[in-house]
Amino acid sequence: MEDNAIMTFDIQTPSLATAQRSLGPGNPTYPLLPAQLSGCPKTSSETMQFPLEVAYDYASATDVSFARGTHWQDWQAILPPRHPRATMPVGGTPLVDVSSVAPPRFREQKVFIKDESRNPTWSHKDRLNTFTISAALYEGATTIIVASSGNHGISAAAMASRAGLDCIVLTMPEVSPVVRDMILGYGAYPVFLPADARWPAMRALKELPGTYPVSNLTPVHTGHPWGPEGYKTMAYEILADLDGATPAAVVVPTGYGEMLYGIYKGFNEARLLGRIDRIPQLVSVEPAARGPLHHALRANTPATTVEAGPTIQSGTAVTVNGYRAVIAIRDSNGIPLLVTDDAARAAHAVLARQGLWQEYSSSAAFAALDDIMAFDADGPVVVIGCSTGLKEPAEPRPAAATKPDLASLRHYLKTEFGFDI
Amino acid sequence: MEDNAIMTFDIQTPSLATAQRSLGPGNPTYPLLPAQLSGCPKTSSETMQFPLEVAYDYASATDVSFARGTHWQDWQAILPPRHPRATMPVGGTPLVDVSSVAPPRFREQKVFIKDESRNPTWSHKDRLNTFTISAALYEGATTIIVASSGNHGISAAAMASRAGLDCIVLTMPEVSPVVRDMILGYGAYPVFLPADARWPAMRALKELPGTYPVSNLTPVHTGHPWGPEGYKTMAYEILADLDGATPAAVVVPTGYGEMLYGIYKGFNEARLLGRIDRIPQLVSVEPAARGPLHHALRANTPATTVEAGPTIQSGTAVTVNGYRAVIAIRDSNGIPLLVTDDAARAAHAVLARQGLWQEYSSSAAFAALDDIMAFDADGPVVVIGCSTGLKEPAEPRPAAATKPDLASLRHYLKTEFGFDI
Numbered sequence: 058m059e060d061n062a063i064m065t066f067d068i069q070t071p072s073l074a075t076a077q078r079s080l081g082p083g084n085p086t087y088p089l090l091p092a093q094l095s096g097c098p099k100t101s102s103e104t105m106q107f108p109l110e111v112a113y114d115y116a117s118a119t120d121v122s123f124a125r126g127t128h129w130q131d132w133q134a135i136l137p138p139r140h141p142r143a144t145m146p147v148g149g150t151p152l153v154d155v156s157s158v159a160p161p162r163f164r165e166q167k168v169f170i171k172d173e174s175r176n177p178t179w180s181h182k183d184r185l186n187t188f189t190i191s192a193a194l195y196e197g198a199t200t201i202i203v204a205s206s207g208n209h210g211i212s213a214a215a216m217a218s219r220a221g222l223d224c225i226v227l228t229m230p231e232v233s234p235v236v237r238d239m240i241l242g243y244g245a246y247p248v249f250l251p252a253d254a255r256w257p258a259m260r261a262l263k264e265l266p267g268t269y270p271v272s273n274l275t276p277v278h279t280g281h282p283w284g285p286e287g288y289k290t291m292a293y294e295i296l297a298d299l300d301g302a303t304p305a306a307v308v309v310p311t312g313y314g315e316m317l318y319g320i321y322k323g324f325n326e327a328r329l330l331g332r333i334d335r336i337p338q339l340v341s342v343e344p345a346a347r348g349p350l351h352h353a354l355r356a357n358t359p360a361t362t363v364e365a366g367p368t369i370q371s372g373t374a375v376t377v378n379g380y381r382a383v384i385a386i387r388d389s390n391g392i393p394l395l396v397t398d399d400a401a402r403a404a405h406a407v408l409a410r411q412g413l414w415q416e417y418s419s420s421a422a423f424a425a426l427d428d429i430m431a432f433d434a435d436g437p438v439v440v441i442g443c444s445t446g447l448k449e450p451a452e453p454r455p456a457a458a459t460k461p462d463l464a465s466l467r468h469y470l471k472t473e474f475g476f477d478i
Numbered sequence: 479m480e481d482n483a484i485m486t487f488d489i490q491t492p493s494l495a496t497a498q499r500s501l502g503p504g505n506p507t508y509p510l511l512p513a514q515l516s517g518c519p520k521t522s523s524e525t526m527q528f529p530l531e532v533a534y535d536y537a538s539a540t541d542v543s544f545a546r547g548t549h550w551q552d553w554q555a556i557l558p559p560r561h562p563r564a565t566m567p568v569g570g571t572p573l574v575d576v577s578s579v580a581p582p583r584f585r586e587q588k589v590f591i592k593d594e595s596r597n598p599t600w601s602h603k604d605r606l607n608t609f610t611i612s613a614a615l616y617e618g619a620t621t622i623i624v625a626s627s628g629n630h631g632i633s634a635a636a637m638a639s640r641a642g643l644d645c646i647v648l649t650m651p652e653v654s655p656v657v658r659d660m661i662l663g664y665g666a667y668p669v670f671l672p673a674d675a676r677w678p679a680m681r682a683l684k685e686l687p688g689t690y691p692v693s694n695l696t697p698v699h700t701g702h703p704w705g706p707e708g709y710k711t712m713a714y715e716i717l718a719d720l721d722g723a724t725p726a727a728v729v730v731p732t733g734y735g736e737m738l739y740g741i742y743k744g745f746n747e748a749r750l751l752g753r754i755d756r757i758p759q760l761v762s763v764e765p766a767a768r769g770p771l772h773h774a775l776r777a778n779t780p781a782t783t784v785e786a787g788p789t790i791q792s793g794t795a796v797t798v799n800g801y802r803a804v805i806a807i808r809d810s811n812g813i814p815l816l817v818t819d820d821a822a823r824a825a826h827a828v829l830a831r832q833g834l835w836q837e838y839s840s841s842a843a844f845a846a847l848d849d850i851m852a853f854d855a856d857g858p859v860v861v862i863g864c865s866t867g868l869k870e871p872a873e874p875r876p877a878a879a880t881k882p883d884l885a886s887l888r889h890y891l892k893t894e895f896g897f898d899i
Binding site for chain 1: 547565566567570572573574575593595596597598599600636637639640656660663664665826827830831832833834835866867868869
């Protein structure tokens with residue numbers, strides 16, 4: 058982008074968005090665009106980078122309602138402007154009742170999975186990309202750049218292509234074949250680089266004319282300021298679906314915490330607007346082998362870096378947290394939890410028998426309920442199910458379970474029904 | 479089932495369903511349950527089996543509306559009773575505008591993909607199984623049986639498990655690993671049998687106490703009478719989303735034609751109720767290598783059998799049609815089309831660049847527009863996108879396209895931007 062300071066943006070939407078607001082000390086503000094893609098310039102240092110969020114003229118948002126039947130169309134005033142070329146229908150995902158398999162102490166207040174696998178590319182990331190792609194379009198970008206080997210890259214590839222943008226996905230040689238095929242199929246350009254070459258490549262690419270990064274550029278995660286605005290629609294949808302009830306808690310698989318913060322912000326806005334009188338407790342769920350947010354909160358620091366311990370929870374397998382997540386947990390009297398892969402695996406099986414085939418990171422979020430005795434308030438518990446398990450490689454299964462045949466059917470019928478065929 | 483004739487069913491819903499009505503000559507009727515699982519006993523012969531449908535007291539359905547914002551809850555009167563244990567939220571899938579890549583002659587009237595991949599198991603089959611599982615529950619079944627190596631088996635496994643039913647999936651040794659893993663993961667019991675052993679096994683299994691087939695049992699396809707009732711919600715959703723406009727046509731990937739008939743029936747009911755004044759033309763799309771419906775209609779016979787020609791359109795790769803599909807095409811002044819795999823492949827790529835990663839059978843439906851010059855009426859065209867492409871094995875891709883790396887990125891940047899990194 059050349060001379061961003063004097064760029065003007067042709068935005069025609071009913072959005073009441075006014076500015077980018079830093080989450081760093083003093084909360085300095087910046088114009089709504091260009092997006093501050095490397096965190097807050099005024100408050101960040103070499104060791105700590107602070108993210109930004111979108112601020113709104115909430116006083117004018119008198120008509121916004123989260124009543125049953127409301128949807129994105131009704132919330133435009135408190136969403137970023139959506140570019141006319143960002144046309145993919147996103148969200149509107151249902152709450153699926155899983156109370157019967159939740160820990161008994163929570164069954165009466167109801168436990169739901171919010172099934173984000175029902176998005177266009179079958180993950181929550183489509184919400185984020187709706188607004189990062191919008192920002193890119195307003196800023197005149199021609200080529201999206203994203204570093205990802207999973208849902209984020211898949212979603213960015215699809216949404217960019219649909220909006221008529223090129224897309225380069227910086228990924229790893231060992232990316233799963235299904236992710237590779239989708240990146241290619243959606244018309245994006247995957248580049249296979251070792252992990253330590255991805256960030257230099259990203260920084261080089263972003264200097265090219267027309268390129269626009271939609272994933273993070275800073276050592277401590279900051280991300281795109283408009284991204285969490287997509288996630289906050291999850292809070293609004295939950296309020297609409299619960300028709301007036303405020304959840305006791307929302308349990309969120311947490312990597313960099315953009316979704317965690319978005320959901321927190323959505324509820325907080327509903328409270329600011331007087332539509333609810335408290336916000337739910339946010340529960341962050343990270344893999345036990347990593348968990349930078351958990352460690353940052355314990356150490357009372359804005360961010361920590363952890364070792365890249367092995368985990369099957371690929372959707373949340375990060376080594377550094379973002380500051381947004383710290384705020385979401387701190388300001389909601391939230392609960393930062395770690396979950397082992399074994400617990401995630403067991404929960405995956407439990408959810409599958411409820412008809413929900415989720416990523417392990419989301420199964421982990423359901424498993425986290427086992428470690429919570431009670432929440433501060435009454436009300437339903439919502440666990441975020443981020444993505445279809447179809448994109449994750451199946452783990453090896455015992456041979457006996459994978460090859461039942463007519464002989465074992467006979468055995469089954471004999472033992473279950475006393476029947477010979 | 480013992481002595482079905484005197485079974486009573488404890489049904490407590492606002493459904494106005496009254497009977498099963500045969501589609502065979504004279505349209506004899508039967509009680510709503512037990513479901514006639516082997517077609518109409520009175521009109522079928524050894525060479526031709528006629529399916530049944532659900533009849534309603536339409537005269538009492540005065541309150542039913544398909545206005546914008548209406549959904550399943552509003553259509554209960556003209557749906558079969560939904561069992562209280564059939565709780566999975568299904569449907570509500572969006573229309574995605576693909577006019578910009580449709581043949582130019584259709585762009586002004588708008589072309590949409592109805593994205594059925596946003597269902598619980600990422601295919602349209604969840605609609606069918608909502609009501610087949612409901613019927614099974616009302617009839618006191620304990621074990622669902624289904625013959626499938628794809629979406630139907632996956633969906634039945636998930637929906638049965640959620641409803642507390644056992645499920646046996648008769649499938650093939652060469653079933654794809656992802657389908658096998660999902661069947662197992664959802665808690666169903668897959669049995670791997672050669673194709674010619676599946677039907678004898680199905681017929682043996684259905685004699686066991688408590689078992690309940692949700693897939694077809696007859697040489698000419700008849701299927702479960704309640705199945706298409708799930709699909710007809712697609713017609714209602716289309717009317718609600720188009721807010722008063724009636725589509726010119728609905729283009730439907732067609733195997734046995736249960737979905738085709740369900741969509742036809744939904745529009746026809748809306749016409750009977752006076753909510754629309756014509757029904758859209760139904761377009762059936764079958765793989766060029768097979769296409770029993772196409773051949774039956776050409777030969778003016780209720781059903782034909784074709785050779786099992788090779789095709790990548792696995793979702794519609796059947797060798798015999800059902801009579802329902804004949805009615806849907808005949809009574810809508812419909813258009814039966816065949817589409818080659820090459821055309822399906824090309825359309826898959828076009829749709830992917832619109833952010834839609836569909837099965838080949840659904841890409842074929844979009845490709846079919848190329849063969850249509852005009853429809854009888856004005857109005858939007860809706861193409862049914864049945865299922866995520868994620869469950870289909872990727873086809874081999876050229877090595878050059880699968881392994882771009884830093885060298886090719888450099889080349890790309892050099893040629894596209896004149897930039898050296």
